[in-house]
Amino acid sequence: MISRGSSLLATAILASCLLAIPHSAQAHDTIAIVSPGHEQTWPWAELKNYSWTLSHGTRLALVLTYSNQDLASHDDPPRDEDFWFEFPSLRFDPASGNFLYTAKGRSVVVAHRSNGFFKTTALAPDTLAVVLRRNGALRAAIALHPGPHPAHQSLVEINRPGPLTLQSLIGTTVEYH
Numbered sequence: 001m002i003s004r005g006s007s008l009l010a011t012a013i014l015a016s017c018l019l020a021i022p023h024s025a026q027a028h029d030t031i032a033i034v035s036p037g038h039e040q041t042w043p044w045a046e047l048k049n050y051s052w053t054l055s056h057g058t059r060l061a062l063v064l065t066y067s068n069q070d071l072a073s074h075d076d077p078p079r080d081e082d083f084w085f086e087f088p089s090l091r092f093d094p095a096s097g098n099f100l101y102t103a104k105g106r107s108v109v110v111a112h113r114s115n116g117f118f119k120t121t122a123l124a125p126d127t128l129a130v131v132l133r134r135n136g137a138l139r140a141a142i143a144l145h146p147g148p149h150p151a152h153q154s155l156v157e158i159n160r161p162g163p164l165t166l167q168s169l170i171g172t173t174v175e176y177h
């Protein structure tokens with residue numbers, strides 16, 4: 001059973017995904033896959049880095065690194081914190097290296113893991129990661145078919161103080177990383 005809070009958060013993340021893309025692209029069905037992870041960083045922290053990896057041998061995970069570098073002092077030295085967001089609803093196919101989302105009997109490739117010496121994981125071209133941050137609280141989602149976006153920009157961070165409601169998301173500034 002999905003709790004009311006989880007349902008509202010999923011709705012807010014989906015709304016964020018829709019606000020981050022051009023209206024003409026919304027003709028496609030956009031699907032938001034929300035990570036069950038909840039994390040907390042400094043409210044003023046900056047997103048320093050992110051990467052995709054294989055977790056527990058079968059799960060896609062987004063690793064976010066936040067830093068307090070800009071506000072570090074003698075009393076509060078610079079620190080980086082890593083936060084892991086797993087997506088257990090995706091299935092990993094080791095033969096193809098693909099992470100798949102399956103619904104209504106149809107599978108869609110969400111990400112691919114290379115088989116080379118340096119095993120790298122990257123999102124599929126028609127996917128976009130969305131990180132929702134409010135007062136340091138972090139949530140992550142993957143939007144499938146979000147419409148056109150630059151190939152080198154696969155993650156959007158939405159940093160919005162105050163309550164995360166559909167009304168408060170209107171006018172949100174979107175930062176591409």
